[in-house]
Amino acid sequence: MKQSHLYTKTRKTLPSGEVAKNAQLLIKAGYIHKELAGVYAFLPLGIRVMNKIEDLIRSHMDKIGGQEILLSSLQDPELWKKNNRWDDDDVDIWFKDRDERIGFAWSHEEPMISMIEHHVSSYKDLPVYVYQFQNKFRNEPRAKSGLLRGREFIMKDLYSFTKNQDELDEFYRKITDAYKEIFNVAGIGDQTYYTFASGGAFTEFSHEFQTLSDAGEDTIYIDRDKKIAINEEVYSKEIVKELGLDEKKLEKVKSIETGNIFKFGTGYSEKLNLKYKDADGKDQFVYLGSYGIGLSRLMATVVEVLSDDGGIVWPESISPFQVHLIELTEGLGEDLYQKLLDNNIEVLYDDRQIGAGEKFNDADLIGIPWRLVVSEKTDGKVEIKNRSEKSAQLITKDEAIKKFI
Numbered sequence: 001m002k003q004s005h006l007y008t009k010t011r012k013t014l015p016s017g018e019v020a021k022n023a024q025l026l027i028k029a030g031y032i033h034k035e036l037a038g039v040y041a042f043l044p045l046g047i048r049v050m051n052k053i054e055d056l057i058r059s060h061m062d063k064i065g066g067q068e069i070l071l072s073s074l075q076d077p078e079l080w081k082k083n084n085r086w087d088d089d090d091v092d093i094w095f096k097d098r099d100e101r102i103g104f105a106w107s108h109e110e111p112m113i114s115m116i117e118h119h120v121s122s123y124k125d126l127p128v129y130v131y132q133f134q135n136k137f138r139n140e141p142r143a144k145s146g147l148l149r150g151r152e153f154i155m156k157d158l159y160s161f162t163k164n165q166d167e168l169d170e171f172y173r174k175i176t177d178a179y180k181e182i183f184n185v186a187g188i189g190d191q192t193y194y195t196f197a198s199g200g201a202f203t204e205f206s207h208e209f210q211t212l213s214d215a216g217e218d219t220i221y222i223d224r225d226k227k228i229a230i231n232e233e234v235y236s237k238e239i240v241k242e243l244g245l246d247e248k249k250l251e252k253v254k255s256i257e258t259g260n261i262f263k264f265g266t267g268y269s270e271k272l273n274l275k276y277k278d279a280d281g282k283d284q285f286v287y288l289g290s291y292g293i294g295l296s297r298l299m300a301t302v303v304e305v306l307s308d309d310g311g312i313v314w315p316e317s318i319s320p321f322q323v324h325l326i327e328l329t330e331g332l333g334e335d336l337y338q339k340l341l342d343n344n345i346e347v348l349y350d351d352r353q354i355g356a357g358e359k360f361n362d363a364d365l366i367g368i369p370w371r372l373v374v375s376e377k378t379d380g381k382v383e384i385k386n387r388s389e390k391s392a393q394l395i396t397k398d399e400a401i402k403k404f405i
Helices: 021-028 044-063 077-082 109-116 165-185 237-242 267-272 295-306 334-342 356-366 397-404
Strands: 032-036 039-042 094-097 100-104 128-137 152-162 192-198 205-212 218-223 228-231 251-265 275-277 283-285 287-294 323-327 347-350 370-374 382-386 393-395
Touching: 021 032, 021 295, 039 044, 044 128, 044 152, 044 165, 044 295, 077 100, 077 109, 077 267, 109 128, 109 152, 109 267, 109 287, 152 165, 152 295, 165 192, 165 205, 165 251, 165 287, 192 218, 192 251, 205 218, 205 228, 205 295, 251 267, 251 295, 267 287, 287 295, 323 334, 323 356, 334 347, 334 397, 347 356, 370 397, 382 397, 393 397
Parallel strands: 192 228, 323 347, 323 370
Antiparallel strands: 032 039, 094 100, 128 152, 152 287, 192 205, 205 251, 218 228, 218 251, 251 287, 275 283, 370 382, 382 393
16 A cells, blocks of 8 residues: 555644553554544554454464354343343443333343354254454443543454363363464563453453553562463452462562453353253253453554554554555655565555655554665665664565565
8 A cells, every 4th residue: 555545644643631552652653543532443554453453363263163253232131131230230331222221232141142042952062162353332431541441342252152161161271272372473472461360240250361561450460480360359368379379479560451261151051041952851051151352452452562662563463564665765666566566465655755754753653563665775775674673674675575475
């Protein structure tokens, strides 16, 4: 894409009240637009990053047996009433439609169970693992952390339906490993900890994936050697002992919750009467698990953790483009731009007629991991530089193309 044709431009001013670093950088760089507190629109650069994150997560969910679906945002109140969650004061997620209240989804356990009743009746139908990417809505009173705490956001939620506890535990281990790999590929694996936590509105206990950051609202106790953590909300000497940790080695830090996984067992199934017939023809309750990653929160976490004084620093896996091609002499970049496109290399080509300093500042702000510069001074070659490094190299155009194929 030619940068002169890009719908958005970088900005020097920010919406009033925007204090979170992730939102400030993403707005300035042209990735998102603030609609209102906790609600953001995604612009062309932002969509490209979100699509990369979605593809990354999808590939790992498919690898462990997940099947993709898409449920509705609007919810039947009767489903939630059966599970005593319709009038939950902590979750105000309803709007009035004529003379009745309709639910706006903040989670999908109830409709997912209702749907699966039509497809699961025998032990032969289990296990089932289904997931979706879908907008969620939360009545968030503290929407001042940019994309880290949104009132509307896109989430991957996967639901597992299994015959027994052993089968649930086995899948729980698989998705734990899948989440760790997702965060590794997204560039924040070293800073992300498998964390013992509260189940919140879902169950007594759960596990979270917490990424170390001063921008986080959670406090956790970490064991850096074992890469395990305990959320402060459930911290106790008993839990420290149960997890086999040494209290003296635990470090108190701030963190961002980037993923969560829950084992419900048969709790939901018993309330909503979800059963299957075992090999002996007897009714048994289905075991349920739920597993979530917020895509926009992951995007924001990467920005919070990896950015520098110049702007955003994307890992190659989720960068909007592979290469940022910058020409400092008009027309000298056209040939290389076309060759990159011909080799299916994703490239943002800065062909704008502005000063070199402004181009370089915008490139740092936008954060594409590789920069190629052509000018009269490069004498038919290309200056290549990684976003995270200070020094650049001079290479041939063919060498530049081969690097990204």
